[in-house]
Amino acid sequence: MSAALRTRAVRDLAVVIVLVFGVGSIAMLLAHVSPLVGFSALFDGAFGTRSELAETLVQTTNLLFPALGIAVAFRAGLFNIGAEGQLILGGFAAGWLGAQLPLPGYLAVPMVLLAGTLAGGAWGAIPGFLRARFGANEVIATLMLNVVAFLLATYLVNGPLQQGGGGASETAALPKAAQLPNLIPDSQLTWAFVLALVLAVALRWVLARTVFGYELRAAGDAPEAAKRAGIDLGRTAFVAMAISGAFAGLGGATIVAGGLHRFNTGLSQGIGFIAIAVALVGNLHPLWIVVAAFAFGVLQSGAIAMQVDAGVPKDVVSLVIGLVIIALAGRRIVASRRST
């Protein structure tokens, strides 16, 4: 990693720490809670026991998949705001297929994850195609497709693909064979965590060391020069968006096959948006993103404990995350994204 990137990463980390503890403390004081009490409840809730630590790692995993995908798109100069929708549809495909596949475990789990990856990838490819073919702005397209994805999954799970007939907005439960095996017994932490870490390392390698990674970064950093060097910007946009969506879709599938063991429409709760903050704090660099995902995982996992034990509304955490996004959007992420 270059020295400039390292300096920037350290500075961003400082901004995050100031916002978390500064804004967090002010909010806690407003709620008549001593920041000392509030933050110890938060960190105790994230690290206190083995199962709480496991939950923190679950949250880390859930953020890591979409954040890696967002980084792929952002590095290619495309603002994929649609991770939320891609994740939901990936989760839906995984849940729907997983509930009815009579396959043994060594096949069922890969099939379920593959279904999520493909569904998320397809949903990401739509704005990629619209961008490559018609020059449609991918930001607005992904934003719109987020809502459409949620409505589509809701419709399917309540209507034509309703399973079990219970009337609830969820699929039937996944059979044991289709569930991801646990990493730590009696927790929701599964092998998805390891998969996410492996993918982060793999993505780092692809971006830094392969021709494809080079073309992707060139398209993002200097589109004009890339075009003159013979890189097909339209194709790069399409592929980058599909990969980006695939990461988010896989993330949705691991939530379904890991902790929930079924799809329901409340699967995501904004993970796809928080992942934007994770990707930005991680400087769009896969390995830094792992660190950032852990930091946000701590916040997410400790938020409930902070609310229950210290009486600070957990919304404070979302408030801080929103401010982090505003603050870090200031960095020049992509040189230009207009010249296709």
Add this chain to the structure above:
Amino acid sequence: MNATLATILAILGLTLVKATPLIYAALGGVLSERSGVVNIGLEGILIAGAFTAVVVSGATGSPLLGALAGIVAGMLLAAILAFAATRLGVDQIVAGTGVNIAALAAAAFGLVLVYHQPGASHEVPAFGRSGETVLIVLAFVAAAALHFVLWRTPWGLRVRACGEDPSAAEAAGIDALRTRFWAVVIGGAIASLGGVYLSLAELDLYSDGMTAGRGFIALAAVIFGRWTPLGATGAALFFGFFAALQYSLQRAGVPTELMQALPYLAALVALAGFAGRVRAPASDGVPYVRP
């Protein structure tokens, strides 16, 4: 026959009710984007307007003061985005996403602080029927006014110049950063009225998630309306009409979700150029940095 007429009138009335907050938000979006700033934060501005209006109306007993406070809150939130977009040259879209997340969380937190309960506020003094009518009419007046301002006044020309080519605008002596800043802030004021309408005219309280993605539908209306005040108003009415029809069509067997997805699908179709030539202001979303 009279029953049919009554049904039609009821649906048209409901169309106005559903369209009004969309019109305000879309007009705010048009002004902002005409100056070159994509305002993804419209949803957050609606939330800020709706929440602040309720708190101040409850505290003072005056919905009018509440509405004014709601407008100020919308302007402040827009000012944060505008400052970031013009002076810091940040990516507007990412920052706007942050604005939405922060506003939703701040309102949820504020509910606990002010009303000591999560989820929803108490009922507060609201505008009632006559006030609602005034706000509906005002939305159309605002659309006509914005059309006039953008195409018939020097300031409107400057705003549009900044949205097309800020460098050229600066060369002609226009302060592009300042013009963009005020376009976004005034846009925030207009959009926040949509929030005020939701919490003090259609209802008399604030509840979490009450804006229900209207800020995003408004963005769709801006695109479908081709970045013009009158077009965006028409698009908002079109989307409002389908929202009003939702219950009747649901009885006829059309899935609710399909009806709800319509604005977004319409925007996608417009965006891809299937519905004729659609062109955003040339420098829409591109930060301007002085050389």
